[in-house]
Amino acid sequence: MIINLTYYHVANDVPEISPEIAVVIDVLRATTTISWALKNGADSIQVFSDLDLLKKSAIKWQADERVMLGERGGKKIEGFDLGNSPLSVTKKVVYGKRLFMSTTNGTKSLQKVQYAKHLFAMGLLNRRAVAEKIISLQSENVLILGSGWEGTYSLEDSLAAGALASYLKTNCNFEVNILNDELQSALALWDFWKNDILNCLKTATHGKRLSSLGDYEEDFKCCSELDCLDIVPAQVERGVIRAS
Numbered sequence: 001m002i003i004n005l006t007y008y009h010v011a012n013d014v015p016e017i018s019p020e021i022a023v024v025i026d027v028l029r030a031t032t033t034i035s036w037a038l039k040n041g042a043d044s045i046q047v048f049s050d051l052d053l054l055k056k057s058a059i060k061w062q063a064d065e066r067v068m069l070g071e072r073g074g075k076k077i078e079g080f081d082l083g084n085s086p087l088s089v090t091k092k093v094v095y096g097k098r099l100f101m102s103t104t105n106g107t108k109s110l111q112k113v114q115y116a117k118h119l120f121a122m123g124l125l126n127r128r129a130v131a132e133k134i135i136s137l138q139s140e141n142v143l144i145l146g147s148g149w150e151g152t153y154s155l156e157d158s159l160a161a162g163a164l165a166s167y168l169k170t171n172c173n174f175e176v177n178i179l180n181d182e183l184q185s186a187l188a189l190w191d192f193w194k195n196d197i198l199n200c201l202k203t204a205t206h207g208k209r210l211s212s213l214g215d216y217e218e219d220f221k222c223c224s225e226l227d228c229l230d231i232v233p234a235q236v237e238r239g240v241i242r243a244s
């Protein structure tokens with residue numbers, strides 16, 4: 001058995017295909033927030049790129065059963081309940097609720113590969129859990145998609161792509177094939193930064209953008225934790241993610 005891994009930095013680079021397994025990464029911070037929300041008992045998360053559509057869908061739910069969360073440019077969207085911080089999706093706020101979520105890049109990436117047979121959301125915090133899920137599925141092809149920033153490369157998502165590839169190479173009994181140079185460099189990036197993840201996130205352009213908006217120290221710490229959650233956020237119907 002072989003697992004072929006391909007990595008794309010941003011949604012626009014992905015060819016129009018329906019991959020068997022797609023893993024979407026947005027370390028800072030969408031997929032970290034999604035993972036924590038599910039860990040804290042959110043019923044499900046529905047992702048949108050279009051805000052009007054999000055509002056129309058959310059309004060159909062009882063007010064006490066829904067939470068609208070998201071950001072544009074790192075800032076909370078006006079009228080929404082929450083921004084996109086993984087620290088804000090506490091048990092008290094999200095337990096049993098449907099989250100309606102839209103972010104600048106992460107939710108776009110999730111929508112781009114929504115036709116995958118299996119779609120997972122991954123941050124550094126659930127890298128091992130997602131990798132073990134991939135191994136258990138025994139599929140030949142895995143597409144890894146970063147979210148970047150408005151169509152451009154991001155350091156932190158590539159770091160996590162490298163972390164995933166590295167875990168699979170070390171822990172999988174089958175042959176793991178790195179299919180493109182993007183993933184080879186992500187592996188090298190992981191090797192370089194794996195003992196200093198927090199600094200890598202702060203060095204990244206989006207890390208600097210967040211730092212310029214306020215005190216995000218706790219968000220950085222949370223997003224840089226490795227393998228601390230066993231949650232695998234998986235798409236269960238088009239655009240809807242639940243814990244698996």
Ligand code: 3SL
Nearest residue numbers: 028029030074103105106
């Ligand atoms: O772009 C995104 O999807 C967000 O994760 C960006 S932010 O970290 O919330 O600013």
